[in-house]
Amino acid sequence: MALIVQKYGGTSVGTPERIRNVARRVARWRSQGNDLVVVVSAMTGETDRLLGLAREVSPQPLGRELDVVLSTGEQVTIGLLCMALEDLGVKARSYTGAQVRIVTDSAFTKARILRIDEERMRQDLAEGNVVVVAGFQGVDDKGNITTLGRGGSDTTGVALAAALKADECQIFTDVDGVYTTDPRIVPEARRLKTITFEEMLEMASLGSKVLQIRSVEFAGKYRVRLRVLSSFEEQEGEGTLITFEEDEHMEQALISGIAFNRGEAKVTVLGVPDKPGIAYQIVDPIAEANIDVDMIVQNVSVDGTTDFSFTVSQADLKQTLDILRGLQPALGARDIMGDDKIAKIGLVGVGMRSHVGVASKMFRTLSEEGINIQMISTSEIKISVVIDEKYMELAVRVLHRAFELDQPV
Amino acid sequence: MALIVQKYGGTSVGTPERIRNVARRVARWRSQGNDLVVVVSAMTGETDRLLGLAREVSPQPLGRELDVVLSTGEQVTIGLLCMALEDLGVKARSYTGAQVRIVTDSAFTKARILRIDEERMRQDLAEGNVVVVAGFQGVDDKGNITTLGRGGSDTTGVALAAALKADECQIFTDVDGVYTTDPRIVPEARRLKTITFEEMLEMASLGSKVLQIRSVEFAGKYRVRLRVLSSFEEQEGEGTLITFEEDEHMEQALISGIAFNRGEAKVTVLGVPDKPGIAYQIVDPIAEANIDVDMIVQNVSVDGTTDFSFTVSQADLKQTLDILRGLQPALGARDIMGDDKIAKIGLVGVGMRSHVGVASKMFRTLSEEGINIQMISTSEIKISVVIDEKYMELAVRVLHRAFELDQPV
Numbered sequence A, B: 001m002a003l004i005v006q007k008y009g010g011t012s013v014g015t016p017e018r019i020r021n022v023a024r025r026v027a028r029w030r031s032q033g034n035d036l037v038v039v040v041s042a043m044t045g046e047t048d049r050l051l052g053l054a055r056e057v058s059p060q061p062l063g064r065e066l067d068v069v070l071s072t073g074e075q076v077t078i079g080l081l082c083m084a085l086e087d088l089g090v091k092a093r094s095y096t097g098a099q100v101r102i103v104t105d106s107a108f109t110k111a112r113i114l115r116i117d118e119e120r121m122r123q124d125l126a127e128g129n130v131v132v133v134a135g136f137q138g139v140d141d142k143g144n145i146t147t148l149g150r151g152g153s154d155t156t157g158v159a160l161a162a163a164l165k166a167d168e169c170q171i172f173t174d175v176d177g178v179y180t181t182d183p184r185i186v187p188e189a190r191r192l193k194t195i196t197f198e199e200m201l202e203m204a205s206l207g208s209k210v211l212q213i214r215s216v217e218f219a220g221k222y223r224v225r226l227r228v229l230s231s232f233e234e235q236e237g238e239g240t241l242i243t244f245e246e247d248e249h250m251e252q253a254l255i256s257g258i259a260f261n262r263g264e265a266k267v268t269v270l271g272v273p274d275k276p277g278i279a280y281q282i283v284d285p286i287a288e289a290n291i292d293v294d295m296i297v298q299n300v301s302v303d304g305t306t307d308f309s310f311t312v313s314q315a316d317l318k319q320t321l322d323i324l325r326g327l328q329p330a331l332g333a334r335d336i337m338g339d340d341k342i343a344k345i346g347l348v349g350v351g352m353r354s355h356v357g358v359a360s361k362m363f364r365t366l367s368e369e370g371i372n373i374q375m376i377s378t379s380e381i382k383i384s385v386v387i388d389e390k391y392m393e394l395a396v397r398v399l400h401r402a403f404e405l406d407q408p409v
Helices: A016-031 A046-057 A063-070 A072-087 A119-126 A152-164 A197-205 A213-221 A278-288 A314-331 A350-354 A358-368 A389-402 B016-031 B046-057 B063-070 B072-087 B119-126 B152-164 B197-205 B213-221 B278-288 B314-331 B350-354 B358-368 B389-402
Strands: A003-008 A035-040 A092-095 A102-104 A113-116 A130-134 A137-139 A145-147 A168-173 A194-196 A226-230 A240-243 A257-261 A264-273 A293-298 A305-313 A335-339 A342-348 A373-379 A382-388 B003-008 B035-040 B092-095 B102-104 B113-116 B130-134 B137-139 B145-147 B168-173 B194-196 B226-230 B240-243 B257-261 B264-273 B293-298 B305-313 B335-339 B342-348 B373-379 B382-388
Touching: A003 A016, A003 A152, A016 A035, A016 A072, A016 B046, A035 A072, A035 A119, A035 A152, A046 A063, A046 A072, A046 B016, A046 B072, A063 A072, A063 A145, A063 B072, A063 B092, A072 A092, A072 A130, A072 B046, A072 B063, A072 B072, A092 A119, A092 B063, A102 A152, A113 A152, A119 A130, A119 A152, A130 A152, A152 A168, A152 A213, A194 A197, A197 A213, A197 A240, A197 A257, A197 A342, A213 A226, A257 A389, A264 A278, A264 A314, A264 A342, A278 A293, A278 A305, A278 A314, A293 A373, A305 A314, A314 A335, A342 A389, A358 A373, A358 A382, A358 A389, A382 A389, B003 B016, B003 B152, B016 B035, B016 B072, B035 B072, B035 B119, B035 B152, B046 B063, B046 B072, B063 B072, B063 B145, B072 B092, B072 B130, B092 B119, B102 B152, B113 B152, B119 B130, B119 B152, B130 B152, B152 B168, B152 B213, B194 B197, B197 B213, B197 B240, B197 B257, B197 B342, B213 B226, B257 B389, B264 B278, B264 B314, B264 B342, B278 B293, B278 B305, B278 B314, B293 B373, B305 B314, B314 B335, B342 B389, B358 B373, B358 B382, B358 B389, B382 B389
Parallel strands: A003 A035, A003 A168, A035 A130, A092 A130, A102 A137, A168 A226, A194 A240, B003 B035, B003 B168, B035 B130, B092 B130, B102 B137, B168 B226, B194 B240
Antiparallel strands: A102 A113, A137 A145, A226 A240, A257 A342, A264 A305, A264 A335, A293 A305, A342 A382, A373 A382, B102 B113, B137 B145, B226 B240, B257 B342, B264 B305, B264 B335, B293 B305, B342 B382, B373 B382
């Protein structure tokens, strides 16, 4: 008998009928003798509806109060799922993040989980209940409701699996696993049976959208066995297992997948003096404002000045530019520029570590299509480029073909 | 500087614009130097929407989980109102029932408040915040979310006023006070400047709908000064003050108002043996099922058997009949009958205590219109009758005229 944490996203619980479907799936796993903790998101569209209400009331809703409003989305789902489970004769109990309790810091709208009191869940499980927990939310030490930010339900699932030392954390979504790239762009994209955590991290941060990055970090840190499965197939397949060890990684391809993201914007600080501490002076105020900075590139200096570029989410562009323009005199920068018409594309694979030539093949493939590269950043297992947004689909397709990702390994 | 608890109902916070209106009203009271605790309901239609979702998922939603779902309605409103207040420069903090904490028993969907921890609110008030609390909800000793049942937000307001020893509890609603009867039925109905608690209790229990009965009981028990005001007038008037003492009651009329209710059903247990304990045997199983029994009438016995009648809410009729039919052999009853085509009409007034003839005038007025009386029940300050539903409006109109309620005292 295994202890399994399952997480169902917004589309999986998007209607009363789908909630009953999820209940049937949970009941089947339960009837096989498993102990189950189920994490759910808000029903599709509900978070946006609540956000819309908040914006109708206030142009800039306060974080604390926004979390009070947004957290109701998941709370509705946990209640509804428990009703559906009980109708199937499955004992179930719902918990909000505050009830569990999932204790977070007080960074409203993007809180981080600090600890989880799992005592109550264990007791419920021992009494034969399925435990249903609201994703995306927690409570700070003062009892304020917090949310983990968009996609945070995955993190809740993994964090609960870690706290409970669950045998597996299953993320049910509208795809049946992790693909070499988005099949909507490249129809030949293949499902990966396994992928390493490192690769998954790079895939997630580049926006492959299957799992939220923080949940993968969590899974890696606490060694949670993570599996991505489809909630829309009648009988779920094996999905994609995210492994810790490279030797578990059966498909030792050169690269595993191509991730991409058009949700970011590029910020460039032009002509700053190339002296120690300048990167810190630029990035620290952004981080202080709780804005996540992604790809950071600084080139060698010319005439004692350098250009510093990074990407942020498009939603944060305006605030980022406002902060930097306020700092412009202090930084001694010539200009601050922002561009949200960009796309980021990344080749990911533990295999590339031991292979030269991946970068040059990538650059050649793009140049053959006349696609200009605006920024380049590399790590051990990833090469990322920023290009003009309009070439994104084309770039992904030609790279997928060039690296033969459509061929079984 | 007064400490005032204000309660705004669902229509008062029915849209983002109305929420901003409420915020302006609260800001005005605050700018006059008052400390404010504001209780809000769910936005109009929201509770019904949530109830609809629950019923789509499950034909008979569980109480515990239904409360988890329903309580989100008020939680959304508290967050939105705080955002609107902060936009006006008014410091505000929202609390769910569980956060306050408003501790209730565990009777899901119709819980009763046991105690309120007011420490945190006092601290917030001392720091200059308006405290915004979700009505209608609480938390039991095990941390389960509970709701107080429909209209429970009034009770929350009064209970908070009692716990905080507030100077006044103001119930803002879509009418500007308590009227001699419903102006939609009798256009000449007058607003009462004051009404005693006893009268208000009788008015509420008979369905005058201005205040929920439990809130009035609470107010009387804890001596909370209660005022009903309109949230739709730009500047609220004085509304209707609900007084403790009869000598405060300036309008010493024979009767104060006419209440009515067509939401109930009549249940009759025919031909039970007239022996000690029979009333208990009938009513106790109903009460055990958490069904509220209202008007109870038992007539003198004939041939050792008697007929026992009472009213319940129409929603509870089927369950009540099921329970009684199961008990029929044990009770030795000849038959169990139910009828939901009834209306209840009540004359209320502390003045009638010292006057004979109110009952006879009432019965004569009804008989002159050919309206048959099915049940009669009287108390010190109330005479209630059950009649055929179709005569309800007519009966209220002729009684209002007969007792000259349209004339100023």
